[in-house]
Amino acid sequence: MTQLKRTSASSSKMKRRNKSSSSHSQASGSKPRQRLAPNELKWKTVNTPSFSGIDGGGGMMMLEELDDVDIEWEEAENGRKVARFVAKEETSRKGQGKGKGKGKATVELEAPTSEIGDKGDDVKDDEEGIVDEDALDEEAEEQEEDDAFPDFAALAQEDIDEEDEEADQAGEVEEEPAFDDALLPEWKDVALHTSLKKAFLAAGYVRPTDIQKRAIPAGLNGRDVVGVAETGSGKTLAYSLPILSHLLRSPLPTSSKKRPLSGLVLCPTRELALQVVDHLNALLKHALTASEEEGESSDKLKAKSPPRVSIGSVVGGLSAQKQKRILERGCDILVATPGRLWDLIKANDELASSIRTLRFLVIDEADRMIENGHFAELENIVKLTQRSGAASQGPDDDDPVFAQLSTLLEDSEARDDMQTFVFSATLSKDLQQNLKRRLHRASKGKGKRSSTLEDLVDKLDFRDPKPEVIDLSPEGGVVSTLRESMVECVVADKDLYLYYFLLRYPGRSIVFIGSVDGIRRLIPLFTLLQLPIFPLHSQLQQKQRLKNLDRFKSTKNGILIATDVAARGLDIPQVDHVIHFNLPRTADAYIHRSGRTARAKNEGFALQLCSPEEKGVQRALMKSLGRSHELPELPIETDFLPPLRERLKLAREIELAEHSQTKSTHDKNWLKEAAEAMDLDIDPDMFSDAEEDDKDLPYSRTIKQKKGMKKAVDIRGLRNQLRELLSEKLIARGISAKYPTSGSKVIIDDLLKQTGHATLLGAGTKKAYDEVQGSKRKLGSKSRAGMVNKKKKTSN
Numbered sequence: 001m002t003q004l005k006r007t008s009a010s011s012s013k014m015k016r017r018n019k020s021s022s023s024h025s026q027a028s029g030s031k032p033r034q035r036l037a038p039n040e041l042k043w044k045t046v047n048t049p050s051f052s053g054i055d056g057g058g059g060m061m062m063l064e065e066l067d068d069v070d071i072e073w074e075e076a077e078n079g080r081k082v083a084r085f086v087a088k089e090e091t092s093r094k095g096q097g098k099g100k101g102k103g104k105a106t107v108e109l110e111a112p113t114s115e116i117g118d119k120g121d122d123v124k125d126d127e128e129g130i131v132d133e134d135a136l137d138e139e140a141e142e143q144e145e146d147d148a149f150p151d152f153a154a155l156a157q158e159d160i161d162e163e164d165e166e167a168d169q170a171g172e173v174e175e176e177p178a179f180d181d182a183l184l185p186e187w188k189d190v191a192l193h194t195s196l197k198k199a200f201l202a203a204g205y206v207r208p209t210d211i212q213k214r215a216i217p218a219g220l221n222g223r224d225v226v227g228v229a230e231t232g233s234g235k236t237l238a239y240s241l242p243i244l245s246h247l248l249r250s251p252l253p254t255s256s257k258k259r260p261l262s263g264l265v266l267c268p269t270r271e272l273a274l275q276v277v278d279h280l281n282a283l284l285k286h287a288l289t290a291s292e293e294e295g296e297s298s299d300k301l302k303a304k305s306p307p308r309v310s311i312g313s314v315v316g317g318l319s320a321q322k323q324k325r326i327l328e329r330g331c332d333i334l335v336a337t338p339g340r341l342w343d344l345i346k347a348n349d350e351l352a353s354s355i356r357t358l359r360f361l362v363i364d365e366a367d368r369m370i371e372n373g374h375f376a377e378l379e380n381i382v383k384l385t386q387r388s389g390a391a392s393q394g395p396d397d398d399d400p401v402f403a404q405l406s407t408l409l410e411d412s413e414a415r416d417d418m419q420t421f422v423f424s425a426t427l428s429k430d431l432q433q434n435l436k437r438r439l440h441r442a443s444k445g446k447g448k449r450s451s452t453l454e455d456l457v458d459k460l461d462f463r464d465p466k467p468e469v470i471d472l473s474p475e476g477g478v479v480s481t482l483r484e485s486m487v488e489c490v491v492a493d494k495d496l497y498l499y500y501f502l503l504r505y506p507g508r509s510i511v512f513i514g515s516v517d518g519i520r521r522l523i524p525l526f527t528l529l530q531l532p533i534f535p536l537h538s539q540l541q542q543k544q545r546l547k548n549l550d551r552f553k554s555t556k557n558g559i560l561i562a563t564d565v566a567a568r569g570l571d572i573p574q575v576d577h578v579i580h581f582n583l584p585r586t587a588d589a590y591i592h593r594s595g596r597t598a599r600a601k602n603e604g605f606a607l608q609l610c611s612p613e614e615k616g617v618q619r620a621l622m623k624s625l626g627r628s629h630e631l632p633e634l635p636i637e638t639d640f641l642p643p644l645r646e647r648l649k650l651a652r653e654i655e656l657a658e659h660s661q662t663k664s665t666h667d668k669n670w671l672k673e674a675a676e677a678m679d680l681d682i683d684p685d686m687f688s689d690a691e692e693d694d695k696d697l698p699y700s701r702t703i704k705q706k707k708g709m710k711k712a713v714d715i716r717g718l719r720n721q722l723r724e725l726l727s728e729k730l731i732a733r734g735i736s737a738k739y740p741t742s743g744s745k746v747i748i749d750d751l752l753k754q755t756g757h758a759t760l761l762g763a764g765t766k767k768a769y770d771e772v773q774g775s776k777r778k779l780g781s782k783s784r785a786g787m788v789n790k791k792k793k794t795s796n
């Protein structure tokens with residue numbers, strides 16, 4: 001039996017618990033009975049790791065339980081029911097009658113509406129365990145206000161038994177901790193579990209963002225929600241908080257039972273899925289730590305108890321075995337990428353069945369996820385959640401994909417109360433359209449295509465006849481705290497302008513490149529130039545991807561050079577710049593890429609490196625975004641370009657030489673292995689220059705070998721040359737490093753106060769963000785200044 005001890009108002013939830021106790025009643029009355037005060041019984045504190053500790057009225061609460069106690073009900077003179085706790089003597093008395101089977105002791109408690117345990121402390125006040133009637137009346141009145149639960153006394157025994165079973169299966173429902181709304185007035189009207197509000201305090205989430213203000217109440221009210229809001233506006237919490245709140249208000253998990261899966265969050269990339277898990281766990285940690293501090297559970301017990309809310313992840317590229325184990329243990333929310341999840345579902349009927357009976361389905365980055373042909377697996381997973389009679393059609397038994405799951409589909413029906421949340425920063429077919437094709441279509445005057453929302457309704461079985469559609473997408477597609485700019489240059493000069501930008505504007509930058517090959521070309525080059533650069537693309541091993549992301553996050557002025565795998569959802573703190581090395585193929589990709597900076601109302605800067613060949617695509621892009629003006633050009637301090645070009649040239653030479661050397665070593669190794677495999681004898685001279693040192697080369701060696709040795713020496717020389725160049729300070733025109741107090745630009749103050757540019761002597765120290773304002777140039781009009789600039793830039 002369990003009771004809640006408290007000093008103030010009783011809890012309706014405890015009524016249920018005490019109802020449970022009663023079902024085990026009817027103790028034998030054959031043995032002599034003895035009245036005991038409740039505090040003489042051996043109450044044991046229950047470990048509740050996230051137990052609130054404070055009730056709504058501010059009284060302290062704790063959870064205690066008794067073993068081996070039966071309850072008998074007796075009618076008292078005043079017509080009220082009185083509970084007698086019948087316990088074995090050895091469990092009831094403190095320090096007396098310890099021998100086994102020495103009769104039973106009885107405690108009397110009065111239960112006008114049967115909410116016994118709620119008033120443990122009131123009862124304690126009375127030595128005999130008889131409760132003061134006035135206090136009871138007051139409490140009864142409070143209870144009457146709460147009609148969420150049926151009156152215990154009015155329940156038939158079978159109802160009670162049923163409730164008992166449910167409670168045993170589900171575990172206990174805990175009270176929400178008290179929360180002073182004055183601490184977070186702007187969250188006051190959002191009816192989230194109070195533990196979450198405590199977490200907001202710790203995380204500094206002073207107010208809900210606009211999308212959270214609209215989406216959370218709808219989610220809490222059982223609605224399906226389609227949410228569109230700018231990048232970095234807190235959409236992750238907008239969809240997850242209603243789920244977390246629901247779970248925190250559900251019965252405590254029991255360690256013996258596997259948790260039923262309540263929520264599934266589907267994301268397009270592995271990094272995003274893992275980020276969502278981290279984000280929610282961090283919030284829960286704050287929420288539950290806050291509660292535990294006020295409770296009295298010991299660390300030792302805490303360690304043993306199951307987590308209050310458990311979040312698992314299933315993503316490609318990481319150990320499937322480990323993920324299977326997580327699923328076997330069970331979790332409340334699963335965050336997954338569709339490919340790996342579908343693989344696991346195909347081999348696991350139980351998992352398929354839990355997807356079928358989900359309470360919450362979330363599709364993050366929905367427009368990308370439901371795009372035709374993008375994630376075939378997503379469609380299969382979504383089909384599992386559809387009801388058979390739904391307009392969007394449930395799983396088709398004839399479909400071979402579902403054939404193996406047919407028994408499961410026959411046996412179970414998807415839930416009617418499942419809530420679907422779909423979110424993205426972009427939800428328009430127009431934005432998804434290939435910009436080159438858009439150009440083509442525009443010239444042929446073709447009309448608009450259907451909306452993504454229509455696709456969503458087609459593919460998802462929203463339970464809500466009219467899902468709550470919240471569209472807060474910003475004008476122009478990107479956030480207002482983002483400043484955009486461009487550099488127009490020929491393709492061959494993009495490396496140079498990128499290098500210039502990265503040196504001129506130190507900060508954390510993400511460079512988006514259209515292809516993995518492009519990244520592979522730039523990485524060695526910029527590594528030679530000693531920039532802290534990290535690649536991220538789909539052809540890297542997953543562990544390496546995560547490692548690179550971590551290193552990027554923790555490196556000052558780090559540079560992430562990535563494909564669009566990093567374009568959506570990633571929330572990396574303090575990214576100052578996004579550089580579009582190649583223009584993206586679609587406008588939505590531009591919005592998401594640019595949205596890696598300027599998040600959560602912070603300032604950010606996006607730069608387009610635009611070649612003449614890309615000009616048409618750029619115009620189409622701007623039109624898609626509803627812009628009427630060209631982007632402003634980034635001012636370039638051209639004096640720095642020649643020395644930077646020289647460094648780049650040298651780095652390229654080294655890279656080329658190293659590449660050909662590696663290639664020849666690789667070829668020889670291949671030849672050697674092939675010869676060994678075929679048991680062939682090959683002249684050892686053919687392998688020698690890859691194996692030997694440059695010293696003591698015998699006179700007889702071939703010219704080819706000598707050439708190889710010379711190459712190695714050359715590379716070393718080139719590397720030394722580059723090292724020297726990199727150690728020299730680059731100096732702006734008109735500046736004298738020798739005489740810093742003279743020249744057309746005096747830099748002595750900067751040198752003394754160390755306020756000047758760290759690597760480019762005499763360069764301005766303005767941030768890229770402050771360099772540009774809006775452009776006056778109308779889209780499509782060719783300015784003379786632009787043309788002249790372009791000429792200058794290509795001739796350097």
Ligand SMILES: Nc1ncnc2c1ncn2[C@@H]1O[C@H](COP(=O)(O)OP(=O)(O)OP(=O)(O)O)[C@@H](O)[C@H]1O
Binds near residue numbers: 212229230232234
């Ligand atoms: N109410 C809030 N107050 C302050 N910061 C918040 C709030 N809600 C979320 N954040 C923070 O805002 C940042 C962006 O949140 P999130 O990643 O959910 O954005 P998003 O809208 O999903 O962006 P994207 O469209 O790029 O995926 C996160 O660092 C998050 O911690």
